[in-house]
Amino acid sequence: MSEVAIKVSVTDDHPLVISGLQTMLARHAHIQLVGAYGNGVELLRGLETEVPDVLLLDIQMPDKTGDSLAPLLRKKYPDLKIIVLTNFDSTLYANNMMKLGVHGYVLKSAAEQVIIDAIEVVYNGGTFVEDLMKRKMDLLQDKVSKAVFAKVSLTPREKDILEHIANGDTNQEIADRLFLSVRTVENYRLNIQLKLGAKNTAILIKIALQMGFLDK
Template sequence: MNPQIKIAIADDHPIAVNGIQMMLSAQPAMEIVATYTTGKALLEGLMQQQPDVLLLDILFPDYSGNELAAMISKQYPGVRMVVLTSLDAPTMVKSMLHHGCLAYLLKGTDQPTLIKAIQSAYRGVEFIEPSLKEHLMLSVLKPQKNGSTVPYTLTNREDEVLQLIVMGDTTQQIADKLSISARTAETHRLALLKKLYAKNSAELVGIALRLGLAK
């Protein structure tokens, strides 16, 4: 008989927690042993009991998913983390995997995929939502005119612009500080939005902070 997988859920949305519980309720080889709605509660709970698999959302009022994943992977290496979130930005997927998560799923995933991800993580095998795989690969490789590919990274100028955006500077202020035109500054801003999959500057700042890009 297969061992029962002990699962904890960390998500600040009760509806999401209830949905996960319903999806896993009929699985005899899986048991939900704890649920947490804040990062603080999760960290305190792990001090008392460590699950085999932790279903972890990314956005909490008090901690970011990156912060939690980094701390948990360091303090409790035996806990297998499965990200379950609504954020599909490739940069976030890569960041969470870098911080020790073994699987990445989107909320709304079907029951078979959720179960497969949990089982894979329990065995120590990486699992990424199928719909995210191609999106992720396209973000890692940037096509060139000759058909070759290179890593998709920020240029030095884009990094300078990003730091000023994080500081709250306007496009004109950025242009003045970097001795470039406002139009060029705006071009760099738009490039950053595209590369980091942000909808606006506020979201860009949030992503930069979560990914550790802000200096």
């Protein structure tokens, strides 16, 4: 039984890039190129006739940008898998495109096998970001998280109550030890959870440890 071919279309405003992709994809029998478009308008027109499994999408075209096309394509063709193929190595832009629902982000400088791997991974339901971009995006996320953590502060009373929560004390026990009403303790507890973005006690303690509000 023959292997089902992955139908792929490409969109790029540089003819040499499209030609190179056509030559590359032709070397892989399990991939079938079903469309090649020079701009966003051509792409939208072409998709009305042939919707591929995977779309390789340039994001810096003169008529329509990737961040304007991606939401439109995701809404109109929910089964279409989109891989951004670009020279634009901005982690902020890559992160934004992934949030818009694309399934992969690959630089045009990537090796042929990386592009083929990306096509196969997203076709099978996964997401793909090549290693260099993935490392840069992880570093960016780490910086953002630390910046958010740095803005969060707890009052001395909130820190006291947090320590009692971490020790497993009930609201009544905390109230008795700190000479507060149970309702006041409940309010403090809710406010601490809101500040730290925690849905329950287990997550609260985990986040508090990460942010340095509790000793490990």
